[in-house]
Amino acid sequence: MAIRKGKEYTGAIGDVIWRKYRKRMIAQSKAKRVKQTIETKKSATRFGIASTIAGRMRQGFRPSYSHKDGTMVNRFTTTVRSILDSCFDKPANTHTFYPDSFNRLIGFAFNEKSKLTDSFFVNIKLSIEDDALRIRIPDIAIPVQFNFPARANYCVPRISVFWFSPATGRELSRHRELNAVSNEKSILPAQEIIFEAPKGTVCVVALGLNYYYLRNDIKTPINSEKFAPSGICGAIVNPGEFPEKDMGKELYKWASHAGLKVPGTIFSDTSTPILEEDPGITAEEAMLATEMAQKKELDAAKNEKAVEVARNLKMLGLADIDIANATGLAVEEIERL
Structure with a gap:
């Protein structure tokens, strides 16, 4: 459940979690349950x-x-x-x-x-x-x-x-x-x-x-x-x-x-x-871990930018399917904006 504070939402809406990060609102997918070894x-x-x-x-x-x-x-x-x-x-x-x-x-x-x-x-x-x-x-x-x-x-x-x-x-x-x-x-x-x-x-x-x-x-x-x-x-x-x-x-x-x-x-x-x-840890493992961390950070930044663009397009009245095609986000994500 998400809570509205002014123009912002915090909390979960479906599979997306809205939260504040470094003075900005971001959306991220819910973490999946992982079986630990x-x-x-x-x-x-x-x-x-x-x-x-x-x-x-x-x-x-x-x-x-x-x-x-x-x-x-x-x-x-x-x-x-x-x-x-x-x-x-x-x-x-x-x-x-x-x-x-x-x-x-x-x-x-x-x-x-x-x-x-x-x-x-x-x-x-x-x-x-x-x-x-x-x-x-x-x-x-x-x-x-x-x-x-x-x-x-x-x-x-x-x-x-x-x-x-x-x-x-x-x-x-x-x-x-x-x-x-x-x-x-x-x-x-x-x-x-x-x-x-x-x-x-x-x-x-x-x-x-x-x-x-x-x-x-x-x-x-x-x-x-x-x-x-x-x-x-x-x-x-x-x-x-x-x-x-x-x-x-x-x-x-x-x-x-x-x-x-x-x-x-x-x-x-x-x-x-x-x-x-x-x-x-081997050098190969260290390099792989660094690459994965960099990719994760880059993906998060791209998703944040896409959500911002999608929100602006939705305010302009564009159809959800057109926004999805323009931003690469799923239609379900657009509907939740």
Whole structure:
């Protein structure tokens, strides 16, 4: 059943579903019931885990990004899924995490229109020493390595750290504002921030730049949907067993989420090995999957355009059969417009 909202409809009409996508109405065919195999169920489970991890990370980073673009959620989930796939040993049904397994997240932008790397030209370095996460920010030359947009003369950088234990499903996030920065030419001295990082955890760091126009101690925000530099600037894994039984009251700071548990979690303290080929998918399969995705996207765009043309022709009073011949749509689809 479809519901009318003003001039638009949302919901199902026959075999067609009307919905809003990126501020436009689109029509798509109802998904057909597909019988899942054991392999497709396992793949769906892994996707569910990746989706949960990505979602909890986004929530943990929320204080560091004020605006995201429309594709951020999908881009982020896809990246996390690719990381888990690269760590997955299909025959053994295990995931092996190395210290640099999550490095693929570094440089991820929460808003593609306003990347952190377009405003902040500094490499933040992460290390773990004696179960302590050290975040080192080198000297920064203003404005060469730290750009200010027009009208902004003041910036408050904010760091967010998200930890999770893939073996136990525990998670924790912490946030800290760095020293405020003015747009006057200067050299910011290096900083080091230290957090605890228990063994058996994945640590990911995000940075957001909050710009203001400061005058008479009044801060006027400059950030907007089009300009809000933020992104992930570091990731590292502390291998070992999560010390759940030895943490005492500290454990209460760590939330528990069953969806964060990764089956067959194994940690290694060596770097990720370089594989000659991906054992999970062949080059031919990858190419075919890419072609199918591109074809699906192209078909959806063509169908959307055809529906738009058909609707305009129907408003002009043309017969449904003539519209069908002109657009390639079925007469039944034209009748439902």
